[in-house]
Amino acid sequence: MAEMKFPNPHEAAIIPGTEGWERMYPYHYQFTTEDPERKKYEEGMFWFYDGLHYPEPMYPFDIIWDEAWFLSLSQFNSRVFIVPPAMGIDHRIHNGYIYITPIPVSDPDEIPKRVELFMKRAGYYYQNWDRLHDQWEVKMRDVISQVTKLEIPTLPEMEDESVVTEGIGTSTGYKLLKAYDKLIDLGILTWQYHFEFLNLGYAAYVVFVDFCQKAFPDIPLQKITQMVGGIDVIIYRPDEELKKLARLAVELGVDDIALKGNEAEVFEGMKASENGRKWLDALNAAREPWFYVSTGTGWYHHDKCWNDDLDIPLSAMGIYIEKIRKGENIARPTQSIIEERDRLISEYRALLATDVDKQTFDQLLGTAKTVFPYVENHLFYVEHWFHSIFWNKMREVAKILVDFKFIEDIEDVWYLKRSEVKDALWDVVTSWATGCKPRGPLVWPKEVAWRKGVMDKFREWTPPDAMGTVPENITEPFTIVLWGITSDSMSQWARLKAISEKDLTKIIGFPGSPGVVEGTVRVCRSVKDVGELKEGEILVAPTTSPSWAPAFQKIKAAITDVGGVMCHAAIVCREYGLPAIVGTGSATSRLKTGQRVRLDGAKGEIDIIG
C-alpha cells in the first residue's frame, strides 16, 4: 500500500496572512516542535481530518464541543470503562481544521488487567442498560430544563432595592459571570452524558459488524445497520410531527392557510377561526421539543433549528399537504421496514455454517439491538435540543457585549474563545461597577475583524485528509465505525487527491443506500434551498438532518459531502428505498445544479455524464 503516505504534521502548509492564527484556539491543540518528545510523538501518530463533524474551519467559540468530546469520549474509554486496547482520541488543529488520532494502550501487559476491569464495568452497563438508560434520559431532561430556565441578566443602572431589603449580598455583575459559567458548565455536562453510553454502544456495534464481515466477506455495511436499526427512532419524530400537522390542517379545512408557508401569514390566518386556533395549539404542542431539531448537525452556532425559523418547517409541511391533497400516502412504510429487517436477519443467519456461529450471531445481534437506539437517539437530545437552546443563550450573552460595544454584532461573539468571552465579561462587569471605560471596545472589534479574514483564508484552503504515520491496526471503536477508517478508505483518499478538477468524471463516497439511478442534480447548500427542489431531482447537500426530511419525498437519490453509513441521509434513504451516497467530501462544490449524473448507491460511485 505504497500510496498511503501522508504529510508530516510539522511541515503542513502555512497560509500567508494568517500568521498568529494559533491564538484563536486552545494552546494545547497546536502541533509543535519545541520539545523533541512531543515532536516525535506527533510525527509518529496518524492524524486524520475530522471532516465528519467539521466540514468547515472551527470558530474559536464553537471549539467548545470539540474540547468537550475530546475529554468525554477519552475518559469513558480510558478511565471509566477501561476499554482494554484503547485509550482516548487526541486532538490537534491546523489552519482551523481539527485533526484527531486514536491512542492505543502501549503496554501489552496492561491489557489482561484491563480486560478484567472492562468485563466488570462495561458488563454492568450492558446488563442494566434499560434502567441506566432511563436514568440517562432523566439526567438529560434535567440539564435541558436548567439551560432553558437559565437567565442571562442585563446589567441595571442601579440594583433593585430588594438586594438591600432581602440582604442578598451579591450584584447582577456577579450573577452575569455566574450565569455564563453555568451555561458553559451545562454544555460540558451535556457532553459528559453524551458519551456515557456511546462508547459501549459503538463497541457492541463494531464487534457485530466485524463478525458479520468475517462470516460474509461481501456483506455491505448498510445491510448490517439495517439488521440492528430501530423503528421508533427519535430522528423521525420531528418529521412525523409535520405529517401529523399536515393531516390535521386538511382535516380541519385550514390547509389553504397552512400552505401560505410563512410564519406571519399562517399565524394571522389561523387565529381568525376556531379550527385555525385548534391547529395552532397542535403546532405549539409539537414545537416543544420536536422543533428544536437543527437544520444542520447542531455542531455549529449557525445551525438554526425549526423553532428559530418557523418558515422552514411550515414550507416543508406544505409538501405533505400537497401530497395528501393528491391522495398520496405519506406514512412511513414501517411494516415493510420491519419485515425486510427480519428477513435479512433470518436469511443471513440461516447461511451461517455452524451452530456456534449462530449462537455468536444471536448474542452479538441482541446486544447491538439493545444499544443501537441510543446510538441513534442521543443526537436529538444533545446536538439538536440542547445545542439549539445553548446557542441562543449565548446570543443573549453576546447582546451584552454588543451593548458595551465590545463587538459590533451578536454573531461576532463566535470569533472569541469561551475563555476570552469570560475575560471580556470581567471587563464588562468591572467597568459597569466602577463606571470607568472598559478596554474591550479597543481590543475586540479589531481582533474580530482580523479573525474573520483568517477564517476566510482557512475556508479557501483544502485540508489534507490525514497527516503523520499510518498505524498497522486500529482498536478504537469510534475511529472504526464513525469515521470509517480502513485501509480501503485511506487508499481512496489518496486516489481522489490525485484526480484534477478538469478530469473529474467520477466522485466516490460511502455507499449509503443501494440502487442505481440517473438524473439531474440540485445542489442545496442549506435546508432553505429545499424549496427549489423539483420532483425527481437528485439532492446534493453538505449533510442532512431531520429537518430536511420532506425533501426526501421529492427526490430520487441523495448525495452528501459529510457522513457515514449511519448518517441521516443514509438512514432515511434506506427507509424510502432511494439510493444515497454519503461522505463524498466535496460533492456540493464539485457538482453543479443541472448536471446529469449516474449514481450507484451500492458501490458509492457517481459518474458525471453531462
Added chain:
Amino acid sequence: MMNISDYVIPFENCDNTMVGTVGGKCASLGELMRARIQVPPGFAITTSAYEQFINDNSLKERIFERLKGLNHDQAKELDSASRDIRSWIEAGTISEPLEDVVASYYRLLGRRSRVPALPVAVRSSATAEDLPGASFAGQQDTFLWIRGVDQLLDRIKKCWSSLFTARAIAYRLKMGFDHSMVLISVAVQKMVRSFTAGVMFTINPATGDRATIVIDSNYGYGESVVSGEVTPDQFHVNKITMEVVKKTISEKKIYYTTDPKSDEVLKLELHPERQNSQSLLDEEVLELAKFGKLIEQHYGRPMDIEWATEKGLPYRGEIFILQSRPETVWSQKEVKPISEAAGSALEHIVAGLIMGKKLK
C-alpha cells in the same frame, strides 16, 4: 405420453435416485424440473442401452482382454488401448429396437418443439461423477448442434466411447475399479440457441461468501466461459436482497455460435462494438440469480450451474438452466466457527476490541 422404456427415460422422469441408470447429469436435470426450473427438454439414454449395445456387439470380453495386464502409469500402452477400444465402440452397430426407440423419442422432441431435425446437444452423463476426485467425469464429450437421427446415433456412440479415454482407464486402474462395472448414460437435450451463456455459483468462489451469487457471462454458447477462453462479464448478486452489487464488464474477444450455412458450431471473433458491452442485462442477472437461489434451496447446498439465454423476446432473453452440480471447493473446506463459543456477548466484544481492525 411416451412409453416407459428401459433404454430411454425423459428428463422429467429422472431424479437423484437414478444416478446409476441415467448418470449424474440427467438425474440433476430431472431434479431441476421438479424444482420448476426451466430446463431445455430432452431424454436420457440409459446405462441399460449402453450395456445392451456392448452385449450386442460382443465387446465386453474384447475390452476386458485388451486391458488385461495394463498398468495405470504406462501412458503409451494406455493410449493405444484407448484408441482401439474407442474405435470398436464407435464402429459398433446399434440394434434396431434401440435405434427405433431413440429415433422416436428424438422425433417426438422435435415435434414438441415444432422444429424438424431439431438441433440437440449430446453429452455424456457419467455414473461415476459422484466419486470423490473423479474429475475425469467432466472430461467426457459434449457435442453441440446435432441434427437428425444418424448424427445423433453417431454422437451417442462417441459419448459411450468416452468412457475409455486413456485418463479414465488409468484412473480406474489406479483406484482398482472394475472396468465392466463402470457404466455410462447419455443426455440428449434440445439445443438452446444461446444468445448469452455462462456459469453461476451460488456462493462467491473468491471469498466463500454464501450470501453472494456470482454469474459469469459471454455471448454465444457457454463453452467460451467454461473453457476459460474469454474473461467473461461478472456479476455479483446479493442472494438475500436480490440486488446486483457488483458488475465487471470485460473485453470479450471471441464467442461460440452456430454457422447457419454449414450448421457447424464455430468459434468466432466478437464484433468489436460488442466486445466491451454488457452481455447480460441486469434484469436477466436477477432472474437468473432467482433460479440459482431456488436450485440451492432444492439441493440444500451451494451449487455450480451452467445456464443460457435464448433471444426469443425483443427486449430480454428467456433463461434456461443447462446443468447443475454441487460446488466443490468451499464445500470441501473444513468448517470452523468464526470465533470460539462464548458465554456472553461481552466476551465476544472484549475479544473483538482487542483484535481491532488491521490497516496494513
